[in-house]
Amino acid sequence: MSVSVEEPTYATYLKLVTSAFLACVTLIFVRRRWFSSISDIPGPFLGSFSVLWQIRHAIKGHTEEETIAEHRRHGDFVRIGYNEVSIGHPDAINEVLKSQMNKGDWYRIFSLPDSRYVNQMSEVDAKRHITKTKNIAPGYAFSNVIKAEPYVDGALRLFEKRLDSLSEAHLPVNFDEWFNFLGFDIMGEVTFSKQFGFLDQGRDIGGAIANTRMLGIYVAIMGHFWWAHDYLLANPLIGYLNLQPTMHIFDTALAAVDRRSKNDQVRKDMIEQWMDMRKKHPERMEEKEILAAAVANIGAGADTVSATLQALFYNLLRNEETLTQLREEIDGANLAEVPTHEETQQLPFLQACIKETLRVHTPVAFGLPRVAPKGGVTVLGRHFDEGVILSVNPWVIHQRPDIFGNDADVFSPARWMDPIRAREMEKSFTAFGAGYNQCPGRHLAHMELCKTTAMLVRDYDIKQVNKGKSWRFESHFTAVPYDWPCYVTRRCNQ
Numbered sequence: 270m271s272v273s274v275e276e277p278t279y280a281t282y283l284k285l286v287t288s289a290f291l292a293c294v295t296l297i298f299v300r301r302r303w304f305s306s307i308s309d310i311p312g313p314f315l316g317s318f319s320v321l322w323q324i325r326h327a328i329k330g331h332t333e334e335e336t337i338a339e340h341r342r343h344g345d346f347v348r349i350g351y352n353e354v355s356i357g358h359p360d361a362i363n364e365v366l367k368s369q370m371n372k373g374d375w376y377r378i379f380s381l382p383d384s385r386y387v388n389q390m391s392e393v394d395a396k397r398h399i400t401k402t403k404n405i406a407p408g409y410a411f412s413n414v415i416k417a418e419p420y421v422d423g424a425l426r427l428f429e430k431r432l433d434s435l436s437e438a439h440l441p442v443n444f445d446e447w448f449n450f451l452g453f454d455i456m457g458e459v460t461f462s463k464q465f466g467f468l469d470q471g472r473d474i475g476g477a478i479a480n481t482r483m484l485g486i487y488v489a490i491m492g493h494f495w496w497a498h499d500y501l502l503a504n505p506l507i508g509y510l511n512l513q514p515t516m517h518i519f520d521t522a523l524a525a526v527d528r529r530s531k532n533d534q535v536r537k538d539m540i541e542q543w544m545d546m547r548k549k550h551p552e553r554m555e556e557k558e559i560l561a562a563a564v565a566n567i568g569a570g571a572d573t574v575s576a577t578l579q580a581l582f583y584n585l586l587r588n589e590e591t592l593t594q595l596r597e598e599i600d601g602a603n604l605a606e607v608p609t610h611e612e613t614q615q616l617p618f619l620q621a622c623i624k625e626t627l628r629v630h631t632p633v634a635f636g637l638p639r640v641a642p643k644g645g646v647t648v649l650g651r652h653f654d655e656g657v658i659l660s661v662n663p664w665v666i667h668q669r670p671d672i673f674g675n676d677a678d679v680f681s682p683a684r685w686m687d688p689i690r691a692r693e694m695e696k697s698f699t700a701f702g703a704g705y706n707q708c709p710g711r712h713l714a715h716m717e718l719c720k721t722t723a724m725l726v727r728d729y730d731i732k733q734v735n736k737g738k739s740w741r742f743e744s745h746f747t748a749v750p751y752d753w754p755c756y757v758t759r760r761c762n763q
């Protein structure tokens with residue numbers, strides 16, 4: 270008697286593979302949700318087993334608001350990813366950001382134009398990062414930045430000329446574009462003595478600035494899948510085929526660095542400082558680090574300044590008394606045609622307005638991730654195992670009523686005018702980050718903010734085209750507003 274054995278069919282194989290896949294997914298889900306070393310930390314459901322909560326809000330564009338809301342709901346620790354805890358207490362500035370923990374792998378996404386160019390932003394290893402920082406520090410030193418002041422003045426004069434033309438033609442000024450034009454052109458001047466031409470041409474050449482918004486979304490999402498970056502935007506083929514979304518910016522930087530190697534009649538700009546450093550220490554600085562650092566600068570230094578200037582003027586338009594007080598201080602100071610950096614340091618209310626803007630609309634609106642080292646780490650009395658990602662979002666700290674007052678969500682520069690209170694709040698002020706990753710461009714940023722604000726407040730009346738209409742902004746890594754066109758007119762007494 271013969272027994273017939275049925276041949277497994279394609280459908281049976283498919284069922285088997287599907288069941289195995291579902292079993293694996295269930296196992297991963299159960300393990301992450303209930304058996305991870307951070308399973309006891311509360312947070313959004315999606316964050317308990319995946320990075321979907323972070324991706325969802327990176328796409329929606331308000332990670333900062335959602336992270337604040339989660340901290341108000343759950344306290345200082347919130348599990349925002351299967352392996353990531355957001356810490357909302359100011360002590361995390363010392364215990365996490367100022368420690369020597371490596372940065373999260375998420376930062377690797379910042380290797381641009383492609384993965385060969387690891388810059389200080391994308392270098393995640395703390396030791397290598399510190400060497401890179403030492404190599405480029407002379408370029409950012411205040412003593413070097415201040416030498417660029419006459420060139421910043423040149424950009425500001427051109428900026429006002431463009432505002433005058435728009436004003437005469439009764440055309441609205443989109444400050445999201447114009448502050449970006451200014452920010453990029455100043456970065457070009459200071460980094461490699463060449464503007465990008467945005468102010469000169471008065472337009473977004475090659476759509477480079479509009480595309481930085483797309484780049485922001487790409488960075489926020491793909492940072493979680495940085496290993497795929499090499500096959501996507503950082504693929505050298507993309508650069509070769511000119512498909513980078515911000516090609517005008519990279520091309521201008523590349524050409525300026527290349528020209529430099531053939532020309533020794535140059536200013537002591539940042540590139541020159543870095544080239545000098547490489548001559549002195551060729552063993553610790555590769556040539557491609559110079560271009561990488563220039564690109565990091567341009568990526569980090571333009572839209573952050575634009576966001577701050579926009580937030581400052583947007584808030585001044587909504588706070589007439591504050592604007593009047595600031596204007597009285599500025600008008601009474603008899604400033605130079607382009608106010609000097611030194612003059613602006615003597616204006617306490619201007620300084621308070623800038624500080625308050627950086628607090629209430631902090632340009633970097635994303636958790637800054639660090640990785641618990643070998644043996645784990647204790648933060649705020651709680652132990653975290655090796656490899657757990659600990660992130661600190663400056664917005665969460667800056668909106669704490671226990672530090673900044675019950676009106677912490679309101680723009681109120683006066684809070685910085687009491688020196689004792691200001692000293693206390695300063696300890697929790699983290700707009701420029703902290704520790705070995707602290708923003709190296711902060712001196713330049715501060716100079717740009719002081720000079721531009723003093724000059725514009727003195728020279729122009731600004732009115733929103735639609736009075737009182739709210740702006741829009743989405744925060745991916747940076748929170749850059751848009752959609753609040755204004756009319757500008759020269760003030761009568763000028």
Ligand code: HEM
Nearest residue numbers: 389390569570573574632633637700701702706708710714
């Ligand atoms: C208002 C303006 C600015 C703000 C609020 C700001 C804020 C920040 C913050 C918070 C970080 C640290 C991120 C982290 O811990 O991962 C950072 C890093 C950085 N910033 Fe700025 N920045 C500003 C302007 C600038 C300017 C003008 C430049 C260039 C001259 C610049 C260059 C950089 C670079 C190169 C890094 C990477 C540093 C590192 O990882 O070591 N930034 N910035």
